[in-house]
Amino acid sequence: MNYDAINAELGDQPLKLIEWACAQNDHAICTTNFGPFEAVILHMVTRVKPGIQIVWMDSGYGTPATYRVADEITQRLNLKLRTYLPLRTRAHREAVDGPTPTLGDPRLEAFAHEVKLEPFERAMREIAPKVWFTAVRAEQTALRAAMQPVSVNHDGMLKVAPVLHWTSKQMHEYLKLNDLPNNFDYFDPTKIEGNRECGLHVAH
Numbered sequence: 001m002n003y004d005a006i007n008a009e010l011g012d013q014p015l016k017l018i019e020w021a022c023a024q025n026d027h028a029i030c031t032t033n034f035g036p037f038e039a040v041i042l043h044m045v046t047r048v049k050p051g052i053q054i055v056w057m058d059s060g061y062g063t064p065a066t067y068r069v070a071d072e073i074t075q076r077l078n079l080k081l082r083t084y085l086p087l088r089t090r091a092h093r094e095a096v097d098g099p100t101p102t103l104g105d106p107r108l109e110a111f112a113h114e115v116k117l118e119p120f121e122r123a124m125r126e127i128a129p130k131v132w133f134t135a136v137r138a139e140q141t142a143l144r145a146a147m148q149p150v151s152v153n154h155d156g157m158l159k160v161a162p163v164l165h166w167t168s169k170q171m172h173e174y175l176k177l178n179d180l181p182n183n184f185d186y187f188d189p190t191k192i193e194g195n196r197e198c199g200l201h202v203a204h
Helices: 003-010 014-024 038-048 064-077 090-097 108-127 168-177
Strands: 029-034 051-055 080-084 131-133 151-152 159-161
Touching: 003 014, 003 038, 003 151, 014 038, 014 131, 014 159, 029 038, 038 064, 038 168, 051 108, 080 108, 090 108
Parallel strands: 029 051, 029 131, 051 080, 131 159
Antiparallel strands: 151 159
8 A cells, every 4th residue: 555645645635534544444443632623533534434433531630621522522423432541530649649740750651651541552452443543733743743644553553644734724614614612721631731742642
């Protein structure tokens, strides 16, 4: 498969790219964090593949707005949502380990693994998808700017980022056109800063 050609042909056509990926293998998932602009990818993938499994790694540290938006989008789009939680509750973790780590805290890496990476890895083991849709965009971080819309990971799974080359303006216009909710009151405790990677897209 010539993925360079696919990226060149379909990299700026999200819906066609999603259709192409689903045609490669029907066993697909889409991950979400219900943060800013997430309704865009969720609307797109469910238009192409109704009933696709949507996977949410809920760290337990979401803002109230994030949980409200998650419920609203799930109901509006009739999402087949699978939520993966850390093995310890937030209350248990904070009682034993103390407050959420900040930048520079040596506990931050272990914290990120516990609340996001381990639930993600568990989801991947249990579901074993052949296609993974993600809403990452090039303008978010330097790592993502170097990504391609379609890539293949070490075990042959297709990783597809349909809106990789979209700007915030394009995302906003799509939400407005389709009357979809947005959520800017979002906090990821594993990133602290908006342009920091949590690790999910580094090894996968």
